Amino acid sequence: MFQFGILCVRSVIRIQRLRYTPEPVSLGVTRIDPYRIKTLRKLIDNCAFRVYGHWVKKGEGQDRAALFQNTPKIDFPRTPIISPLIISHA
Template identity: 85%
Template sequence: DLTDAPKDLISKLLVVDPAKRYTVQEALCHNFFQIMTGWSLNVQTVCSQSPQQEKQHYKGQPFNPRRKFQFGIMCVRSMIRIQRLRYTPEPVSLAVTRIDPYRIKALRKVIDNCAFRVYGHWVKKGEGQDRAALFQNFPKVDYSDPPETRMLVSATA
């Protein structure tokens, strides 16, 4: 349900040849913008200005391709950093590692590997003992009964 004015404007803005393509002033003077009301900017004053007057009003910095390229690189780097943020481990203070080094999984693995290199020759390779037994403070007990039945048996005794 589009009228002809927006279709005409879009088709003239999407022309590949820059010489035939609409300029900003021509686009603002198009019928599509003349129909619109309630604009804070008077379109007629913009249409009547020449490109020389427009350049005189511009107070910004001149175009610097190097700065634009560096800004693009920074945007890409920040997006990559944001995407990889969930895979980045959180920083750990030295005070926390001194108090409880086994709380941090990566540090725990390093400590266990170093300890196994030192004491690994004492661990037998048979069925009764494995590498995990080297680091257990107390032997692991496997119960064949579920915990609920053990509690009932101990309560009745």
């Protein structure tokens, strides 16, 4: 009876800690697509910034995201686009 009580207490504690326990990730998934896992993605980005952070200028032209962009970001104006008036000759 005592062992059953201990088993119940251990299982209740395990159920309570289940939401804080990260799910296991296979090595194959991390090799194929490491950026799918948010924690691993942040780790990769932080390590890359430590290595290449001295290349990023601290002005307005560049920021930390510039290290990870394939193409430069284009800021489009926020004015509404007005379509031209098309008149057809019938």
